[in-house]
Amino acid sequence: MRKVDEIGTMLKKQRMVHxxxxxxxxxxLNVCTNTIRRYEKGEGIENFQTIESLSKEYKIPLMKLLFTPEEIRNGANQTEIEQVNLTIQQMPSDAREIICTFIKEIAGCLERNK
Known part of the structure; x- marks a missing residue:
């Protein structure tokens, strides 16, 4: 999974492109301007729904935003999967639903790339 600062750099670049x-x-997105700036500076991602909304606004697949091309080709390693799972368990239920949909998309993509 990409580091938060890498995701932030990509988000800022996409905002500039658009x-x-x-x-x-x-x-x-109905969020504070500081939220957008914090995400772009790589100061943390508090709300997965905002990241999903940004990926939709910038028309970049969420997988491309969160994972490197190599990770997408090779599939996420077990440690990364466990980290993502732990993070999901700590999310509110509405956010968990969104991320579970995303994970199904990842699984389908990884399966097709084998």
């Missing part, structure tokens, strides 16, 4: 200010994106 010619959108942090303020405009924050308003569109």
């Amino acid at each position: 010619s959108v200010s942090a303020e405009e994106m924050a308003e569109k």
Whole structure:
């Protein structure tokens, strides 16, 4: 899984490509401008739904945002899977539903790439 700062760099680059200010994106997603800036600086990701919304706005697959091309080709290793699972268990139920859908998408993609 990519490091948070790598994800942040990708998010900022995509925002610039789409010619959108942090303020405009924050308003569109109904979050604080500081949330967008913190994510872009790699200062942590508190809300997975926001990351999912950003990936949709920027039209980049969530897998591409979260995993390197090599990880996508080779599949995530067991430690990463366990870390993701632990994180999911700590999320509110609505966020867990979203991430479970995402994991099913990852599993399907990895299966097709074998």
